[in-house]
Amino acid sequence: MQEELTQLLYDALEKQDTLQLEQLVGDLQPADLAEFLHQESIETSLKLLTHLPINRRAEAFGYLDVPTQIKLAQAMTEEGLAQLFMHMNADERADLFNEMPEERQQGVLRRMAKEEREDLRRLASYEEGTCGAIMTSDYVTLPQGVKVNRALEIVRQTAPNAETIYQIYILDAAMQLVGTVSLRELILAKPTTEVDTVMTSDVVSVSVHELQEEAARKISRYDILALPVIDDQQRLVGIITYDDAMDVAEAEATEDIHKGASVGPLDEGFAKAKISSLYRRRINWLVLLVFANILSGAGIAFYEEVIESYVVLVFFLPLLVASGGNAGAQASTLMIRGLATGDVGARDWGKLLGRELIVSASLGLTMAVAISGIGLWRGGMDIAQIVALSMFAIVIVGSMIGMSLPFILNKLGWDPATASGPLVTSIADIVGVLIYFAIASMVLDLPLPG
Amino acid sequence: MQEELTQLLYDALEKQDTLQLEQLVGDLQPADLAEFLHQESIETSLKLLTHLPINRRAEAFGYLDVPTQIKLAQAMTEEGLAQLFMHMNADERADLFNEMPEERQQGVLRRMAKEEREDLRRLASYEEGTCGAIMTSDYVTLPQGVKVNRALEIVRQTAPNAETIYQIYILDAAMQLVGTVSLRELILAKPTTEVDTVMTSDVVSVSVHELQEEAARKISRYDILALPVIDDQQRLVGIITYDDAMDVAEAEATEDIHKGASVGPLDEGFAKAKISSLYRRRINWLVLLVFANILSGAGIAFYEEVIESYVVLVFFLPLLVASGGNAGAQASTLMIRGLATGDVGARDWGKLLGRELIVSASLGLTMAVAISGIGLWRGGMDIAQIVALSMFAIVIVGSMIGMSLPFILNKLGWDPATASGPLVTSIADIVGVLIYFAIASMVLDLPLPG
Numbered sequence: 001m002q003e004e005l006t007q008l009l010y011d012a013l014e015k016q017d018t019l020q021l022e023q024l025v026g027d028l029q030p031a032d033l034a035e036f037l038h039q040e041s042i043e044t045s046l047k048l049l050t051h052l053p054i055n056r057r058a059e060a061f062g063y064l065d066v067p068t069q070i071k072l073a074q075a076m077t078e079e080g081l082a083q084l085f086m087h088m089n090a091d092e093r094a095d096l097f098n099e100m101p102e103e104r105q106q107g108v109l110r111r112m113a114k115e116e117r118e119d120l121r122r123l124a125s126y127e128e129g130t131c132g133a134i135m136t137s138d139y140v141t142l143p144q145g146v147k148v149n150r151a152l153e154i155v156r157q158t159a160p161n162a163e164t165i166y167q168i169y170i171l172d173a174a175m176q177l178v179g180t181v182s183l184r185e186l187i188l189a190k191p192t193t194e195v196d197t198v199m200t201s202d203v204v205s206v207s208v209h210e211l212q213e214e215a216a217r218k219i220s221r222y223d224i225l226a227l228p229v230i231d232d233q234q235r236l237v238g239i240i241t242y243d244d245a246m247d248v249a250e251a252e253a254t255e256d257i258h259k260g261a262s263v264g265p266l267d268e269g270f271a272k273a274k275i276s277s278l279y280r281r282r283i284n285w286l287v288l289l290v291f292a293n294i295l296s297g298a299g300i301a302f303y304e305e306v307i308e309s310y311v312v313l314v315f316f317l318p319l320l321v322a323s324g325g326n327a328g329a330q331a332s333t334l335m336i337r338g339l340a341t342g343d344v345g346a347r348d349w350g351k352l353l354g355r356e357l358i359v360s361a362s363l364g365l366t367m368a369v370a371i372s373g374i375g376l377w378r379g380g381m382d383i384a385q386i387v388a389l390s391m392f393a394i395v396i397v398g399s400m401i402g403m404s405l406p407f408i409l410n411k412l413g414w415d416p417a418t419a420s421g422p423l424v425t426s427i428a429d430i431v432g433v434l435i436y437f438a439i440a441s442m443v444l445d446l447p448l449p450g
Numbered sequence: 451m452q453e454e455l456t457q458l459l460y461d462a463l464e465k466q467d468t469l470q471l472e473q474l475v476g477d478l479q480p481a482d483l484a485e486f487l488h489q490e491s492i493e494t495s496l497k498l499l500t501h502l503p504i505n506r507r508a509e510a511f512g513y514l515d516v517p518t519q520i521k522l523a524q525a526m527t528e529e530g531l532a533q534l535f536m537h538m539n540a541d542e543r544a545d546l547f548n549e550m551p552e553e554r555q556q557g558v559l560r561r562m563a564k565e566e567r568e569d570l571r572r573l574a575s576y577e578e579g580t581c582g583a584i585m586t587s588d589y590v591t592l593p594q595g596v597k598v599n600r601a602l603e604i605v606r607q608t609a610p611n612a613e614t615i616y617q618i619y620i621l622d623a624a625m626q627l628v629g630t631v632s633l634r635e636l637i638l639a640k641p642t643t644e645v646d647t648v649m650t651s652d653v654v655s656v657s658v659h660e661l662q663e664e665a666a667r668k669i670s671r672y673d674i675l676a677l678p679v680i681d682d683q684q685r686l687v688g689i690i691t692y693d694d695a696m697d698v699a700e701a702e703a704t705e706d707i708h709k710g711a712s713v714g715p716l717d718e719g720f721a722k723a724k725i726s727s728l729y730r731r732r733i734n735w736l737v738l739l740v741f742a743n744i745l746s747g748a749g750i751a752f753y754e755e756v757i758e759s760y761v762v763l764v765f766f767l768p769l770l771v772a773s774g775g776n777a778g779a780q781a782s783t784l785m786i787r788g789l790a791t792g793d794v795g796a797r798d799w800g801k802l803l804g805r806e807l808i809v810s811a812s813l814g815l816t817m818a819v820a821i822s823g824i825g826l827w828r829g830g831m832d833i834a835q836i837v838a839l840s841m842f843a844i845v846i847v848g849s850m851i852g853m854s855l856p857f858i859l860n861k862l863g864w865d866p867a868t869a870s871g872p873l874v875t876s877i878a879d880i881v882g883v884l885i886y887f888a889i890a891s892m893v894l895d896l897p898l899p900g
Contacts, residue, residue: 027652031671159634166616166633183616183633188609202477220700222481223693225675242692243673249696250670253703254787260710261783261871262776270788271798278809282780286813286845287820289776293769294824301765301828311758315751318879319743321768326712326739326872330732333711337704338720348721359728363736370737374744378751395736421711421871422776429768 006036013044022051030056034063042075058087067268069096073104082111085120089163091136091244094123123238131215132208134248135229135238138163142170142195144178149191155183167226169236170199177203177228177236205230208237212248217342219245256340259417260333262289285422292426296321299433306437306446312379313440316371316387321432323367323391324398325425331356331402332424339406339416349407353400360399364392386443390436397435398428456486463494472501480506484513492525508537517718519546523554532561535570539613541586541694544573573688581665582658584698585679585688588613592620592645594628599641605633617676619686620649627653627678627686655680658687662698667792669695706790709867710783712739735872742876746771749883756887756896762829763890766821766837771882773817773841774848775875781806781852782874786866789856799857803850810849814842836893840886847885848878 005028012020025033025048037045037060049057049072061069061084073081073096085093085108097105097120109117119137126132140158142151151168159165168186170179179199189198205228206215219227219242227245229238255265262285266273273281300307300317307314335352338344344352368388375384402424406416440446455478462470475483475498487495487510499507499522511519511534523531523546535543535558547555547570559567569587576582590608592601601618609615618636620629629649639648655678656665669677669692677695679688705715712735716723723731750757750767757764785802788794794802818838825834852874856866890896 029652029654029672031673156637159638165637184609187606187615202479204479220693220696222479225692242675242696243670246670246692246696246699249699250703250791253700253707254791257703257707257710257783257787260707261779263780263784269793270784271793271802275805275808275812278784278805279812282777282809283813283816286773286776286780286817290769290773290817290820293772296768296772297765300768301762304761304764307764308758308761311754312751314754314757314764315747317767318746318750318771318883319740322743322746322872322876322879323736323740325875326736327732329711329872330713330736333707334713334720334728337707341700341704343719343721352721355725355728358725359732362725362729363733366733367736367740370740422772422779425775425875426772429772433768 006032009036013048018051021048025051026056030060031063033060037064038068042071045072046075054083054087058084058089062089062092065269065272066095066099067272070099073100078104078107078111082108085112086116089136090119090123090138091134091163091238094120095133097124098128126208129212130208131206131210131212131229131240132238134212134215134244135208135240136163136244137238139226139239140165140168141236142168142181144170144172144196146195147191148186148189148193148195148198151181151186151195152191155186163239164226164241167224167239169228169239170195171236174233175236176234177205177230179203180228182225203228206240207232213252215240216245216248216252220249221342252340256336256417259415260336260420262286262420262422285420289422289426292423293429295430296426296433299430299437303433303437303441306441306444309446310379310383310440310444312383313386313436315378316375316383316390317433317436319371320387320390320394320436321429322425324394324428324432326398327360327363327395328398328402328424328428329421331360331399332406332419333402333421335403335406336416336419339410346407346410349404353403356399356403357396360396361392363399364395367395368392382443386436386440389443390432390439393435393439394428394432397431398424401427401431456482459486463498468501471498475501476506480510481513483510487514488518492521495522496525504533504537508534508539512539512542515719515722516545516549517722520549523550528554528557528561532558535562536566539586540569540573540588541584541613544570545583547574576658579662580658581656581660581662581679581690582688584662584665584694585658585690586613586694587688589676589689590615590618591686592618592631594620594622594646596645597641598636598639598643598645598648601631601636601645602641605636613689614676614691617674617689619678619689620645621686624683625686626684627655627680629653630678632675653678656690657682663702665690666695666698666702670699671792702790706786706867709865710786710870712736712870712872735870739872739876742873743879745880746876746883749880749887753883753887753891756891756894759896760829760833760890760894762833763836763886765828766825766833766840767883767886769821770837770840770844770886771879772875774844774878774882776848777810777813777845778848778852778874778878779871781810781849782856782869783852783871785853785856786869789860789866796857796860799854803853806849806853807846810846811842813849814845817845818842832893836886836890839893840882840889843885843889844878844882847881848874851877851881 009024012024138161140155140162155165166183168181169177172178179201180203181195181199185198204218204222208229208231215227226239226241228236231237264281266281368391371391372384372388375387405419409418410416459474462474588611590605590612605615616633618631619627622628629651630653631645631649635648654668654672658679658681665677676689676691678686681687714731716731818841821841822834822838825837855869855874859868860866
């Protein structure tokens with residue numbers, strides 16, 4: 001249905017059918033309208049936006065990504081932009097504000113009402129990545145001791161401007177958060193009781209300085225609609241809603257997935273990323289890994305004489321080292337995601353390492369059997385024995401490295417996700433080369449090189 | 451604060467302090483209580499649960515994973531279990547029901563009221579992974595044409611049993627979904643207007659047969675609190691709430707991350723996974739990749755004479771093929787995640803491939819320069835030239851493979867995530883070996899083997 005609407009919109013745009021246009025824009029979901037705007041020119045986008053009443057305009061505008069918002073904002077009059085600012089969600093406009101050129105910031109601030117201006121300044125002041133930076137200030141509060149019927153009246157009055165009215169916060173005289181109550185609980189409570197008797201006083205909250213991921217984690221764990229954010233004096237300063245938490249969780253998962261392949265965080269998303277930024281996010285690790293792989297080469301060079309006597313050994317080199325790397329990448333990936341979702345804790349290491357030993361020994365055994373036949377065919381009994389033994393040992397060692405590295409990084413206070421597939425694979429490769437040729441030298445009864 | 455509570459709970463358990471216990475259990479968040487129960491014995495868990503009033507007991511029970519729920523359910527009396535069932539969320543109890551032994555199912559059904567029984571049977575009948583399987587039947591509906599004040603009365607009456615009362619659905623006489631209204635809109639509307647005039651008739655919904663991911667995607671895209679689920683006759687049959695969508699999104703991200711390292715989906719989570727199930731989820735790809743890597747070995751064997759004449763070439767083999775694989779894994783990971791989040795569409799391939807050509811050429815050039823010095827040092831001018839040229843070509847080709855494979859899989863109707871890091875690396879390895887030795891043969895003016 002949404003696709004049809006978009007098509008109709010294109011047709012109306014082409015025909016310059018203003019009446020049709022106005023009706024279509026009114027029917028579209030803000031998210032769909034935003035996607036449409038992303039693909040259009042600045043002029044078309046501005047024209048379309050003006051067909052919307054200011055509330056819906058601000059809503060659709062909020063769904064655009066910040067670079068597009070900036071482009072549109074630059075093309076608006078200062079008056080038009082200030083009006084848009086007054087109707088945008090407090091958190092979204094603070095994000096936009098932070099990316100605007102300074103003279104434009106000042107111009108807009110000048111045209112805003114004092115209260116809104118101060119609110120914007122405050123929200124825009126928190127460091128990126130913290131709870132403060134994604135919280136909004138549009139929520140409903142109640143003073144302690146208020147009666148339920150009066151509380152419902154307050155909710156009704158605040159409703160048009162609050163981001164949510166379904167979770168309501170109760171403050172004491174010092175503006176400290178003392179409890180929370182859902183609109184459902186208010187509706188079901190007797191009108192003459194005090195909110196204090198229906199509220200929950202064990203409130204799950206985050207500090208304004210905590211990382212966004214922590215807010216997303218709590219919202220997901222406790223199924224919270226809107227998480228209160230408090231400052232160092234326990235005063236309520238904002239809320240983070242479930243939809244923002246979903247966006248944070250998605251961005252975090254994307255970052256972890258990219259890290260898993262040794263790609264740095266892309267601020268602007270993959271589709272829109274510039275060539276230079278893609279280059280920068282990828283080159284560091286690639287070059288670093290080249291130097292790690294030189295060690296594999298050095299390992300091979302160390303056994304040059306063995307290779308010269310038995311060139312057939314080189315045939316099995318790629319598949320043996322790759323198998324250790326693959327098993328290691330599996331183990332590290334399982335571990336990193338387990339740590340990220342909280343499924344696994346740092347104290348579980350010993351237990352998990354023990355389990356991995358059994359799992360990897362089983363994997364190694366299966367693969368040793370699979371490969372020994374080929375060893376026999378290509379190089380005879382000795383080679384089959386070397387290849388099977390090496391496979392078994394390399395898969396176990398690779399898996400142990402993969403399982404341990406994220407834990408060690410975690411202990412050192414680093415991001416366990418740094419133990420990416422390519423890094424684990426490179427380390428497993430080096431170890432794999434050494435194991436393979438050591439076993440080969442032993443079985444073939446060759447003197448140690450050097 | 452939650453950690454402290456848990457500690458107190460342990461102390462009270464040890465001291466058998468029932469009064470203290472009761473108070474503590476009452477203060478705990480259901481999610482925290484569930485985590486505590488996960489670590490305790492069945493007996494302790496049952497004892498703790500009985501300290502809770504039935505509503506909170508059902509809520510905490512709903513936070514447990516299904517295997518733990520089953521263990522506890524088996525230890526309860528049929529009467530106790532039926533009572534719990536009557537108070538659980540409709541979607542959670544259907545999940546539990548589906549995993550119970552059949553005689554237990556029958557026993558519980560017999561003790562439930564007719565309406566609840568039919569609801570449970572219906573919800574439990576949908577296939578796993580579909581929207582039907584995660585939807586709940588506890589929502590508020592209004593008939594078309596009802597006045598706002600009457601609507602608010604209906605909401606108040608239904609409130610205690612609905613999973614959410616904040617999004618309300620308007621049905622026509624045929625039970626078809628004709629619109630939706632938020633509680634906020636109802637509260638702000640004039641009491642005497644008809645709901646039809648305040649409702650939104652362009653409702654975003656999913657079909658009961660659609661995949662869960664689709665529901666999660668829509669909820670995230672449109673910031674929906676509760677998404678209506680309709681059957682083939684456009685009748686409303688359930689809703690999916692944002693908190694369930696968050697769980698689905700997290701599980702999907704975990705599955706994609708695991709797939710990225712060639713690990714199959716683990717139903718029970720990594721921490722609790724059995725050795726046999728970890729083995730099964732990892733062995734298939736590992737063995738498959740061994741056989742892919744045999745092709746690399748065959749490529750090396752094909753150039754055996756070249757290697758025998760220039761053993762120094764083997765020194766650079768691991769780092770060259772690894773670089774192609776790493777660049778390819780980066781590209782495929784960026785692409786797979788882009789496709790999964792909707793950041794990238796199938797029609798973007800051409801454009802992205804062109805960009806990747808420039809990015810990978812820059813990466814390849816940088817790495818060629820980095821490695822040529824080592825080539826010069828280890829093997830002289832010829833080797834430096836071979837290694838630099840090979841690096842440049844291998845990084846570009848590896849990246850192109852990584853960027854294309856997810857797209858091709860997508861076109862074939864397969865999951866693009868199948869183009870895992872290890873698979874792309876293996877393919878890039880084979881191609882890397884061939885490129886390297888072909889360039890070496892050319893530069894060293896060796897006859898082609900064979």
